Amino acid sequence: DGGITQSPKYLFRKEGQNVTLSCEQNLNHDAMYWYRQDPGQGLRLIYYSQIVNDFQKGDIAEGYSVSREKKESFPLTVTSAQKNPTAFYLCASREDRAYNEQFFGPGTRLTVL
């Protein structure tokens, strides 16, 4: 099956710890995206990557970091510098030419204890 996988589905971390969220896609898409979703806030773009070894900050990149070493993988690290990390995190991908459908993963719910 083609699609996007995110792991884990639920993640708990203690304050002050870094944590990495996994995102893998087998759709052969060039572009990948990370969003954060809070109640009543919609989807806010954290980082995106249009090609391997390159990525750009989105609207709320502070306290987050990413890497894009392989086309199919785009992990997101939530660092201790992120003040309010508890949220639902969504990864997405799409072909980066003309208009193409953007597909989303199932999401990771991060809770900071």
Next chain:
Amino acid sequence: QKEVEQDPGPLSVPEGAIVSLNCTYSNSAFQYFMWYRQYSRKGPELLMYTYSSGNKEDGRFTAQVDKSSKYISLFIRDSQPSDSATYLCAMIRTGNTPLVFGKGTRLSVIA
């Protein structure tokens, strides 16, 4: 002013009602307009997309774009309890730029 405005609701309707969901936007450069449906604790799924102005119909769903008014709508006919979800509008300028999302409208269809 935010680029995309969407009333977050919640919106509650009886089964069988016609539902109207709307977004306004400020950037006239947007060319593609999308509606995503998101069930609770799931990733969003594309429902419909429209290029430029006009209407598009798919079963019980109709998407409308009025670029002169910078206004897009999604109509759901004969709404069902299974339509209960959050509906997000999204739009894009060109193919290689990120989508811009509205905040989403939470819809409940009551049996």
